[in-house]
Amino acid sequence: xxxxxxxxxxxxxxxxxxxxxxxxxxxxxxxxxxxxxxxxxxxxxxxxxxxxxxxxxxxxxxxxxxxxxxxxxxxxxxxxxxxxxxxxxxxxxxxxxxxxxxxxxxxxxxxxxxxxxxxxxxxxxxxxxxxxx
Amino acid sequence: xxxxxxxxxxxxxxxxxxxxxxxxxxxxxxxxxxxxxxxxxxxxxxxxxxxxxxxxxxxxxxxxxxxxxxxxxxxxxxxxxxxxxxxxxxxxxxxxxxxxxxxxxxxxxxxxxxxxxxxxxxxxxxxxxxxxxxxxxxxxxxxxxxxxxxxxxxxxxxxxxxxxxxxxxxxxxxxxxxxxxxxxxxxxxxxxxxxxxxxxxxxxxxxxxxxxxxxxxxxxxxxxxxxxxxxxxxxxxxxxxxxxxxxxxxxxxxxxxxxxxxxxxxxxxxxxxxxxxxxxxxxxxxxxxxxxxxxxxxxxxxxxxxxxxxxxxxxxxxxxxxxxxxxxxxxxxxxxxxxxxxxxxxxxxxxxxxxxxxxxxxxxxxxxxxxxxxxxxxxxxxxxxxxxxxxxxxxxxxxxxxxxxxxxxxxxxxxxxxxxxxxxxxxxxxxxxxxxxxxxxxxxxxxxxxxxxxxxxxxxxxxxxxxxxxxxxxxxxxxxxxxxxxxxxxxxxxxxxxxxxxxxx
Numbered sequence: 001x002x003x004x005x006x007x008x009x010x011x012x013x014x015x016x017x018x019x020x021x022x023x024x025x026x027x028x029x030x031x032x033x034x035x036x037x038x039x040x041x042x043x044x045x046x047x048x049x050x051x052x053x054x055x056x057x058x059x060x061x062x063x064x065x066x067x068x069x070x071x072x073x074x075x076x077x078x079x080x081x082x083x084x085x086x087x088x089x090x091x092x093x094x095x096x097x098x099x100x101x102x103x104x105x106x107x108x109x110x111x112x113x114x115x116x117x118x119x120x121x122x123x124x125x126x127x128x129x130x131x132x133x
Numbered sequence: 134x135x136x137x138x139x140x141x142x143x144x145x146x147x148x149x150x151x152x153x154x155x156x157x158x159x160x161x162x163x164x165x166x167x168x169x170x171x172x173x174x175x176x177x178x179x180x181x182x183x184x185x186x187x188x189x190x191x192x193x194x195x196x197x198x199x200x201x202x203x204x205x206x207x208x209x210x211x212x213x214x215x216x217x218x219x220x221x222x223x224x225x226x227x228x229x230x231x232x233x234x235x236x237x238x239x240x241x242x243x244x245x246x247x248x249x250x251x252x253x254x255x256x257x258x259x260x261x262x263x264x265x266x267x268x269x270x271x272x273x274x275x276x277x278x279x280x281x282x283x284x285x286x287x288x289x290x291x292x293x294x295x296x297x298x299x300x301x302x303x304x305x306x307x308x309x310x311x312x313x314x315x316x317x318x319x320x321x322x323x324x325x326x327x328x329x330x331x332x333x334x335x336x337x338x339x340x341x342x343x344x345x346x347x348x349x350x351x352x353x354x355x356x357x358x359x360x361x362x363x364x365x366x367x368x369x370x371x372x373x374x375x376x377x378x379x380x381x382x383x384x385x386x387x388x389x390x391x392x393x394x395x396x397x398x399x400x401x402x403x404x405x406x407x408x409x410x411x412x413x414x415x416x417x418x419x420x421x422x423x424x425x426x427x428x429x430x431x432x433x434x435x436x437x438x439x440x441x442x443x444x445x446x447x448x449x450x451x452x453x454x455x456x457x458x459x460x461x462x463x464x465x466x467x468x469x470x471x472x473x474x475x476x477x478x479x480x481x482x483x484x485x486x487x488x489x490x491x492x493x494x495x496x497x498x499x500x501x502x503x504x505x506x507x508x509x510x511x512x513x514x515x516x517x518x519x520x521x522x523x524x525x526x527x528x529x530x531x532x533x534x535x536x537x538x539x540x541x542x543x544x545x546x547x548x549x550x551x552x553x554x555x556x557x558x559x560x561x562x563x564x565x566x567x568x569x570x571x572x573x574x575x576x577x578x579x580x581x582x583x584x585x586x587x588x589x590x591x592x593x594x595x596x597x598x599x600x601x602x603x604x605x606x607x608x609x610x611x612x613x614x615x616x617x618x619x620x621x622x623x624x625x626x627x628x629x630x631x632x633x634x635x636x637x638x
Contacts, residue, residue, distance in 0.1 A: 016608070016612070018605075018606075018609050018612070019578075019579065019603075019604060019605050019606045019608075019609050020600075020603045020604070020605050020609055028509075028511075029510075029511055032510045032511055034472065034510070036470040036471075036472075036474065036478075037470055037471040038470065038471065039469050039470055039471050039473075039487070039488050039489075040471060040514075040516045041488040041489035041490075041516045042468075042488050043462075043488070044462075047468070047470055048460065048468060048476070050460070050476045051468075051470060051476050
């Protein structure tokens with residue numbers, strides 16, 4: 001009956017949705033920002049300057065934490081795997097952080113552009129004709 | 134272009150790898166760069182208390198190479214050795230004694246002469262403590278943790294020097310170091326703790342005879358639990374509290390007033406809003422001068438034993454923090470960030486030695502989280518959802534915000550309460566004192582705080598903590614079926630009273 005259908009629909013809408021919901025399969029965060037932030041229980045809700053500014057590099061360990069060289073330096077080389085024992089992909093992204101750019105000239109010489117010879121320059125300028133002259 | 138070029142990095146590097154050399158050869162070459170030949174640990178933990186041993190077990194489970202340094206000679210720290218565990222043994226057994234003595238006849242149980250054997254009571258306490266500390270030692274062994282008995286101090290950022298309890302000295306190096314040195318009793322100026330007549334919580338669990346008169350300075354959780362124990366065993370107990378309410382920080386004012394009334398009925402005298410001016414120990418008696426906190430007439434209280442229970446302070450003495458330039462705040466807490474890192478990122482700190490409430494279960498949560506941060510890069514502790522329990526009778530427990538917190542922060546709230554006098558199980562048990570009080574957002578009905586005085590409140594608060602952690606509404610709790618007849622029905626009914634109306638009240 002129509003009335004029954006209406007009542008059933010109304011009952012469906014009125015059904016309570018609990019606040020506690022199952023969110024589904026657990027996911028592990030892929031990238032996490034590890035920039036020091038105040039501890040949630042810190043009474044001042046702030047960090048001393050030594051946690052955040054550049055002068056924190058008072059120790060080698062503090063320097064390593066911030067240093068970059070073809071990606072972050074702070075990668076632990078596992079003693080059992082040794083240097084080169086891990087796949088490159090496992091070492092994480094080599095992309096520079098936002099706002100930081102690598103200069104090709106900072107890279108080792110093997111990554112630099114190969115210098116053009118005078119003959120090559122001449123060939124380019126003459127549209128290739130010089131190469132056959 | 135550049136990124137395409139850089140992707141070839143692995144190939145380029147492998148071209149430089151000496152042919153035929155195994156990873157093992159490279160590993161030994163790598164280890165030569167360290168100053169010491171001893172095996173470097175992934176994690177060195179200074180302190181084998183609740184924070185330290187839990188972190189050690191968790192790290193062992195995660196496959197890290199771990200060393201745990203503890204100077205006490207037994208694991209478990211203050212909690213297991215001289216805190217939560219022994220005090221719970223005394224609280225439970227003194228309650229039984231008191232109940233047999235005063236609360237059995239009208240229940241239809243007539244007993245003959247009831248005698249207290251304090252020595253046996255203490256022995257029962259020690260049996261519990263020994264069993265648990267030994268159990269922890271077994272768990273460390275099971276999870277491959279190296280347990281070093283000695284006093285650890287920083288030699289440098291990666292090296293901890295250990296003065297061994299059995300004599301001699303060793304060093305242990307770690308990629309990560311965790312400070313979990315806990316806390317110690319805050320002394321009271323002018324009263325030297327001798328653990329005989331002027332005692333701390335440590336002395337209060339080991340008195341050799343029941344004092345005739347016990348004066349407790351500090352009406353917080355520790356003070357009130359110890360006041361309960363000795364009052365039940367026959368002492369005349371007076372509690373002096375500087376603030377106008379007992380229970381310490383965080384306890385809801387209505388709850389504090391309620392439990393004070395109940396404890397007063399049990400024979401404990403209270404002097405709230407009262408300041409201790411000075412103390413004088415002469416012979417077997419201690420005289421303590423007190424006056425109203427806001428100023429007023431002085432009064433002298435005398436006692437056979439004085440318990441100093443004004444709080445605890447972080448313990449980092451002898452740790453050599455100065456050797457590595459680590460700072461503490463004005464209260465002596467190690468300064469850390471949200472991932473428990475000090476300013477030297479591989480040195481972290483958890484538990485009583487740093488921020489947050491000094492609670493064993495908070496330290497445990499942090500211990501698990503810190504290992505997860507080290508191993509996986511993320512962890513979880515919700516500081517807004519840490520329960521507190523006072524193990525008096527009836528127990529007091531709470532989680533989340535109190536009414537005064539909400540008022541202070543101008544957060545609107547709705548209250549629902551349910552008394553245990555209307556709960557069937559409490560009535561059959563003849564333990565009807567107390568109530569459940571729930572605070573929820575008036576618009577969304579989301580739980581904001583739960584406060585309980587009542588039998589087994591410490592167990593019941595787990596339901597409230599879970600609901601709060603999940604962001605439940607009071608209706609969610611109210612619509613969850615609770616078994617009958619149980620004390621937990623009072624919790625459900627309080628939730629019903631918050632969003633609608635309770636059935637049985």
